[in-house]
Amino acid sequence: MDKGQFAAGKYEYRHLPVLYREVTEYLTFSGPCRIIDGTVGNGGHSSLLLKANPQAQLLGIDRDGDALERAGKTLEFARDRVRLVRGNFSWFAAAVREAGWTTVDGILLDIGVSSPQLDDAERGFSLRRDGPLDMRMDRQSPVTASRILNNSPEAELARIFRDYGEERRSRQLAREIVERRAEKPFGRTLEFAAFCETVLGKSRPGKLPMPTKCFQALRIAVNDELGELKRALTAAVPLLNCGGRLAVISFHSLEDRIVKEFFRNQAAACNCPPGLPVCVCKHSAQLKILTRRPVTARADETAYNRRASSAKLRVAEKVQ
Ligand SMILES: C[S@@+](CC[C@H](N)C(=O)[O-])C[C@H]1O[C@@H](n2cnc3c(N)ncnc32)[C@H](O)[C@@H]1O
Secondary structure (H helix, E strand, C coil): CCHHHHHCCCCCHHHCCCCHHHHHHHCCCCCCEEEEECCCCCCHHHHHHHHHCCCEEEEEEECCHHHHHHHHHHHHHHHHHEEEEECCHHHHHHHHHHCCCCCEEEEEEECCCCHHHHHCHHHCCCCCCCCECCCCCCCCCCCCHHHHHHHCCHHHHHHHHHHCCCCCCHHHHHHHHHHHHHHCCCCEHHHHHHHHHHHHCCCCCCCCCCCHHHHHHHHHHHHCHHHHHHHHHHHHHHHEEEEEEEEEEECCHHHHHHHHHHHHHHHCCCCCCCCCCCCCCCCCCCEEECCCCCECCCHHHHHHCHHHHHCEEEEEEECC
16 A cells, blocks of 8 residues: 555555555455455455455454444445454354355454454453453453453462463462452452552553553453464364465464464474484475564554554465
């Protein structure tokens, strides 16, 4: 997309999805094609992909009903080429079957929380806006952040803050949560953010606010984000045509590591432990990695979209 299009008022910077140029570049195909946007969100990437691929059919998935409504409006211009499905992206295979497809040419995952989810205090994702400790992307799911905080055993809480928040004092935090909830259960975001600062120390100017990682950990647990990502990657590969591409944008190192290791594993000709004289795993390379290093946003993008600065895009192509 060039500056002329901005100047002509066709696009506003704030509506541009993260890494919009790079995603469009990797997921442009010649002629008729089928694309899955597993995180259709506001329909930003889908909209660009439908424009870049005028003969594409697109299947847009999101677990958030509000997001699907927004996507429906954004993608109205290509209504005949779009099918929107509410559900988890790990259910790719079922969604593809229901659409009457067998294989696809491109799959995009732009994982994480969307700006509308973060900005709406009632969704409970933000540590800066007061709201219920909810954090569900799918509001029909029974598991909320307050349910986890107020009911999970201490060891499970410690595991969540250690594994998903990389918090060094996860055991202390879990112990103090259990003590505090016996007096008064946790219910609000700002209250929990203040509690994290009491236990872990005040946030320092210029650094990430202290409760950031605790909120990240809870959000990952509420939405089973890492489990979803692993299942989705595994489900995606068999659906791709030869030459089809899988593009994943992640926003923190836990997710990026999963994508990196999955791609590496799928691109390897053999996954036997080192030292075996002959291959026994019978594995063969399924993917070719197109991004040796993760692609990050250019300076002109991060200048207007701060969120883009933590985005990492990895792309792989199906080879057989
Ligand atoms: C960062 S936003 C995507 C924004 C989108 N690419 C756009 O251009 O508008 C991430 C979206 O993925 C959805 N999401 C996250 N995990 C999901 C999952 N496991 N299954 C389905 N949707 C998911 C969220 O509800 C959110 O709407």
